[in-house]
Amino acid sequence: MSTVNLSKEHPAAYKELTALNAQAEAAVQEAGLHPLLVELVKIRISQINGCAFCLRMHTRDAVAKGETTDRLAVVAAWWESQYxxxxxxxxxxxxxxxxxLSVPASLTWDxxxxxAKQTSAVGWLTIVMNAWNRVAITSHYPVAP
Incomplete structure (x- = not known):
């Protein structure tokens, strides 16, 4: 067996992840984080994890919300740009x-x-996005033109 679709094999677990995702999305809204910041975070996490499915989805979402191609082009090296x-x-x-999960933790972001509310919201968003990346990669979600 080479590929197992996790969401189909254990739909209840997938449903719970969807519910956790909804809670993280509510947290970022409550924290007043801009929707483009949220998409940039999702894109960067997906770049680190190598999740083509989520990269394509969240890049499209970012563009639909008004993100520029210049910023999307440099998000992988965000620390080197002034965007x-x-x-x-x-x-x-x-x-x-x-x-x-660098140990010891580097708090360069702080x-x-x-x-505090925004830090917590980004933390939860990141945890959920990492989980989605792992579901998509493990399940070999198709990413074709």
Missing amino acids: FTAQERAALALAEQVTR DGSLT
Whole structure:
């Protein structure tokens, strides 16, 4: 057996992940995070994890919400560009820290650009996005033109 679609084999677990995703999305809205920042975080996490399915989906979502191709082109090297606000840079750095779980933790993102509520919201968003990446990659979701 080479491919198993996790959502079809255990639909109840998939449903719970969908519910957790809804809670994370509500948290980012409640925290007042801009929708483009949310998509940038999802894109960056998916780049780190190598999830083509989620990269395509969230890049399309970002474009539909008004994101520019220039910013999308450099999100993989966000720290080298001047395209991103202090809050976006902090959120991207936090997302990378949560995704990579560096030990000891590097708190380079903690520059005061994010409130406690926003930090928590980005943390939950990152946890959920990492889970979605793993579902899509493990299930070999198709990504074709």
